Amino acid sequence: MTLAPVDYLIIALYFAFVLGIGWLIRKRVATSEDFLTSGRSVPLWITSLAFIAANMGAQEMIGMCASGAKYGIMTAHFYWIGAIPAMIFVGVFMMPFYYGSRARSVPEYLRLRFDEKTRTFNAVTFAAMTIFSSGISMYALGLLFQLVLGWSFTASVLLSAGIVLVYTYLGGLTSAMYNEVLQFFLITLGFTPLAILAVQRAGGWEGMASRLPAVMTHSWRYMDSPASNPMGVEAFGLVMGLGFVLSFGYWCTDFLVVQRALAARTMNAARNTPLVAAFPKMLIPFIVIVPGIAAMALMQMNVGYSLPPKGAGYNYDLTLTTLMASFYPSGLLGVGLTALMASFMSGMAGNVTALNTVWTYDIYQGHIRKGAPDRHYLLVGRLTTIVGTGLSIATAYLAQLYNNIMDLLQLVFGFVNAPLFATFLLGMFWKRATGHGAFAGLLAGTGAAALTHGLTLAEGKGGWIAGLHEFPSTMAQNFWIAIFAWTACFLVTIGMSLLTRPRPEAELTNLVYGIKRLPAPEPGVPWFERPAALAVVVGAACLLLNLWFR
Amino acid sequence: MWDLRLPSGLFFTLLGLILCATGLWYPGHRAPLTEANVNLYAGAGMLVFGGVMLWLARRRS
DSSP states (O other): OOOOHHHHHHHHHHHHHHHHHHHHHGGGOOSHHHHHHGGGOBOHHHHHHHHHHTTOOHHHHHHHHHHHHHHGGGGGHHHHTTTHHHHHHIIIIIHHHHHHTTOSSHHHHHHHHSOHHHHHHHHHHHHHHHHHHHHHHHHHHHHHHHHHHOOOHHHHHHHHHHHHHHHHHHHHHHHHHHHHHHHHHHHHHHHHHHHHHHHHHTTHHHHHHHHSOGGGSOSSTTOSSGGGSTTOOOHHHIIIIIIIIIHHHHHHHOHHHHHHHHTBSSHHHHHHHHHHHHHHHHHHHHHHHHHHHHHHHHHHTTSSOOOOEETTEEOGGGHHHHHHHHHOOTTHHHHHHHHHHHHHHHHHHHHHHHHHHIIIIIIIIIIIOOSOOHHHHHHHHHHHHHHHHHHHHHHHHHHHHOHHHHHHHHHHHHHHHTTHHHHHHHHHHOTTOOHHHHHHHHHHHHHHHHHHHHHEEETTEEOSSOOOEEESSHHHHHHHHHHHHHHHHHHHHHHHHHHSOOOOGGGGTTTSBTTBOOOOOOTTOOGGGSHHHHHHHHHHHHHHHHHHTO | OOOTHHHHHHHHHHHHHHHHHHHHHOTTOOOTTOOSOHHHHHHHHHHHHHHHHHHHHHHHO
């Protein structure tokens, strides 16, 4: 793939705009809260688009297109089961406690609700994870551009990370979120023509369905047993593992996304953020997964499109870029690649801004220096941007050198994350849950995850203690690890809480359901702006999509 | 307060103009798997989106 001058012009125009937005917003930053939490001043349409854009990293786009080619429309479960229900839940039921507690971060909520050790455990693992994941996606982007465009790894890594650094340094969370919205538009408008062209060339949905095995175009029909679908999962493992534990764990407790909703102006807007975001979110499969399926149909048609082989199959990770090379002429090709860069930047800025807040408020202010003037924390926040970006770049190079360490780290973070939702669920809806209970539960859940991985095998992974059970795929193994981790955390938190002294109710106001009710609708808010009404509409639309593509 | 619709409207209008110009001046630019003048159509789409954003920004102020 070679680029023409017009493609470079488009890339340069995009860089100029993201930097310009950062430059214009820098004047709005006067206090540490402006920099780290946007001072709760961002309009709803921006918080909701930033809410999903922060999650649309380049790896997500490339990976979802690859999964579309590999597994078919079943990949949409990651959206229609694996995201929307959890987004409804966080908006309707959990946001009142996050926003109402006035916590500045998710770990800070844990300190208010439980205790310092639970918060620190969450803050430290979360901070490490943000650096790790932005480093890994930087590595993936550098590698892709090296392979597809022949750009040097160092140049693409330093350039894209440098731009994110500049605009987040200048304008903090507000700048990151405003840019995420611009990036969201660019990703959507840049990928939509590809979906239209690829699907049209493959003969529309009917044409694709007639050229491919039926399992590629049905999301539910082959879910009765792991043997009948290429993912190797069955409906129960999918719904409980992905739909409940993993997706609620991510959308309801991950500060990266929750932070965007907390920047909203009012409680009602904070609750509506994930609900409004759910509408575009459920349509994203059509611009990333469906083109992947079309790519497989095109391969059957002998029109000159094929994926490069890898091992016994294909190198699915190149689906998105090979499609672009086949359908985009110079000009739009520049837009497509810029959209890919934009998705990388929105994901990275999400990680950087979340790290800033957690490091500054939960680790630095919590443990290293309490009670300094606000100016000091603003400076710490800004410096964290630089240090965090530097560490991410270092991680990207480390990934290039030691792939095994990265796999191991990813595994360990997965163990830590799996039980989290049980802690929040009990914390928000059971006033008897205690700090000791939550902490013991988290440790037990993480342990249970590691134990499940050690005792089971899948595609040669795991089983380092004994091979008691073999899963048909690592995906099924991951779902079941999550189910066991969640259950262990849930039970141990309850058991330990009953053995320890409860906190007096007066200390739990605004933190637990039942001590303060869900807020009544604010007066003057029309029915269609109320979270409950939006939730019903979103839920119905998502159900319809599941039925349509069943 | 500063309105994001203005810069995003500007960005997509410029992008649309660049793409339309490319599509009109180099109508022979074709990708291997399609016969359509993709630049022109996509550029027109972006112009419309950029125009709507600018109109919304203007209406508010």
